[in-house]
Amino acid sequence: MTPSTAASAAPRRSRARRGDGDLLRAEILEATRRLLVERGDEELVSIRAVADAVGVTAPSIYLHFADKDALIVEVCEETFRTFDDDQEQAAAAYDDPLESLKARGRAYVSFGLANPEAYRILFMTRSERVIDLAGGSPATALAGVTALAHIVDAVRRCMDSGAFATDDPMLVALQLWTGLHGVVSLLICERGFPWPDRGVLVDRILDMQVRGLAPSSGP
Amino acid sequence: MTPSTAASAAPRRSRARRGDGDLLRAEILEATRRLLVERGDEELVSIRAVADAVGVTAPSIYLHFADKDALIVEVCEETFRTFDDDQEQAAAAYDDPLESLKARGRAYVSFGLANPEAYRILFMTRSERVIDLAGGSPATALAGVTALAHIVDAVRRCMDSGAFATDDPMLVALQLWTGLHGVVSLLICERGFPWPDRGVLVDRILDMQVRGLAPSSGP
DNA sequence: GTCGCTAACTTTACGACGCTAACTTGGTGA
DNA sequence: TCACCAAGTTAGCGTCGTAAAGTTAGCGAC
Numbered sequence: 001m002t003p004s005t006a007a008s009a010a011p012r013r014s015r016a017r018r019g020d021g022d023l024l025r026a027e028i029l030e031a032t033r034r035l036l037v038e039r040g041d042e043e044l045v046s047i048r049a050v051a052d053a054v055g056v057t058a059p060s061i062y063l064h065f066a067d068k069d070a071l072i073v074e075v076c077e078e079t080f081r082t083f084d085d086d087q088e089q090a091a092a093a094y095d096d097p098l099e100s101l102k103a104r105g106r107a108y109v110s111f112g113l114a115n116p117e118a119y120r121i122l123f124m125t126r127s128e129r130v131i132d133l134a135g136g137s138p139a140t141a142l143a144g145v146t147a148l149a150h151i152v153d154a155v156r157r158c159m160d161s162g163a164f165a166t167d168d169p170m171l172v173a174l175q176l177w178t179g180l181h182g183v184v185s186l187l188i189c190e191r192g193f194p195w196p197d198r199g200v201l202v203d204r205i206l207d208m209q210v211r212g213l214a215p216s217s218g219p
Numbered sequence: 220m221t222p223s224t225a226a227s228a229a230p231r232r233s234r235a236r237r238g239d240g241d242l243l244r245a246e247i248l249e250a251t252r253r254l255l256v257e258r259g260d261e262e263l264v265s266i267r268a269v270a271d272a273v274g275v276t277a278p279s280i281y282l283h284f285a286d287k288d289a290l291i292v293e294v295c296e297e298t299f300r301t302f303d304d305d306q307e308q309a310a311a312a313y314d315d316p317l318e319s320l321k322a323r324g325r326a327y328v329s330f331g332l333a334n335p336e337a338y339r340i341l342f343m344t345r346s347e348r349v350i351d352l353a354g355g356s357p358a359t360a361l362a363g364v365t366a367l368a369h370i371v372d373a374v375r376r377c378m379d380s381g382a383f384a385t386d387d388p389m390l391v392a393l394q395l396w397t398g399l400h401g402v403v404s405l406l407i408c409e410r411g412f413p414w415p416d417r418g419v420l421v422d423r424i425l426d427m428q429v430r431g432l433a434p435s436s437g438p
Numbered sequence: 439g440t441c442g443c444t445a446a447c448t449t450t451a452c453g454a455c456g457c458t459a460a461c462t463t464g465g466t467g468a
Numbered sequence: 469t470c471a472c473c474a475a476g477t478t479a480g481c482g483t484c485g486t487a488a489a490g491t492t493a494g495c496g497a498c
Binding site: 120123124125174175177179180182188190195201204205209211214217 | 394398399401404
Binding site: 236266277281287 | 483493
């Protein structure tokens with residue numbers, strides 16, 4: 001792997017006050033977040049680069065984070081703090097359950113594309129490492145889990161309103177989620193592909209989905 | 220990163236004959252493929268581990284491959300050589316364009332799940348590194364590109380038969396592809412998640428898609 | 439038959455990486 | 469003022485990808 005290009009070393013940081021160890025912790029998170037966005041690839045953000053950016057030596061990082069993964073994941077968690085809120089807000093703009101659901105989907109996609117590396121780390125790497133959407137795991141999964149729970153709710157509302165055929169809301173939510181994830185992840189990873197306009201593609205996917213879930217027209 | 224656990228060192232390999240340098244090349248590919256399947260993670264397959272498995276020193280690898288990425292990608296290409304064929308065969312089992320398309324989709328998903336790390340490397344990592352689905356790039360993209368082209372054809376047949384509303388076949392194919400990719404990639408990455416039965420989920424996604432693409436029932 | 443060429447390797451080593459263990463420093467409460 | 473300990477640093481281990489230079493063995497030419 002190519003070594004991370006050296007960059008902006010901060011001046012040596014003065015030591016924190018007695019109870020203020022967490023100040024460094026916050027600075028480390030901030031620097032990591034910045035580097036992750038700048039370099040766009042977790043592998044190019046080394047512990048040494050982070051330490052350098054903060055103005056501290058590499059081992060100091062380990063006073064505040066168990067290992068590199070823990071640091072990276074915590075940054076991604078922070079980034080995803082507004083994940084569910086964004087979708088709730090977008091959905092709240094519509095009264096119609098179907099339009100609301102679509103708006104939620106568009107917000108999901110927008111968020112992923114706006115935070116591609118965080119999205120990739122949380123949803124596109126082997127989960128033993130990073131996320132455990134299943135069990136009552138750490139906060140990591142929280143944004144994802146509540147966002148999914150809210151999709152389930154939204155689906156239920158669509159069923160109640162008659163826009164969707166009655167069915168297992170979780171199962172239907174998974175059908176929708178995997179669809180949204182599919183576009184986001186391919187748009188993130190296959191940048192070289194001659195994609196059509198993103199908005200058009202996403203809208204069409206959402207339309208296809210909701211039409212496919214509508215009650216049978218026949219008797 | 221955890222170091223790759225040492226494993227099965229092969230005895231020192233005897234040097235190849237004068238014109239037979241490619242024998243080693245083939246052995247390297249084979250060993251890499253095996254290690255990639257065994258360890259299930261590209262990062263746990265080091266050049267040294269491959270060299271060890273073949274019974275040769277690490278730098279010898281570079282006589283046959285430009286760098287680690289080139290080696291890994293070539294292995295994935297090999298793995299994906301049957302990707303499109305599998306789908307063509309599955310699709311050929313049905314006369315009905317719609318059933319044929321669904322069978323194609325199931326084959327896509329099956330292949331991805333059967334070769335998770337290869338799928339992850341080719342379709343779930345930043346493409347500057349690995350694949351260039353766009354331009355008349357290397358063979359890498361070939362399996363993916365022809366598979367997509369065949370989805371386009373299948374979509375066109377569905378439109379011709381009246382099963383799908385007439386539309387831009389490429390755009391519709393992308394809607395289908397991203398959907399398939401979504402399930403595959405999440406099933407690969409989020410193993411901890413309490414997924415419903417895979418077959419059921421995939422079938423429902425396919426049903427939702429084809430229903431959503433059917434011509435409007437009204438006049 | 440032996441000489442030289444070159445394909446097919448090996449040896450050695452560099453710099454970056456994640457991470458650990460042991461040491462230092464400076465502010466603070468007693 | 470002095471001992472304590474939070475908040476760091478220094479030094480270093482083992483691994484990684486890979487470059488550069490050295491070695492060896494088979495083969496054609498004479």
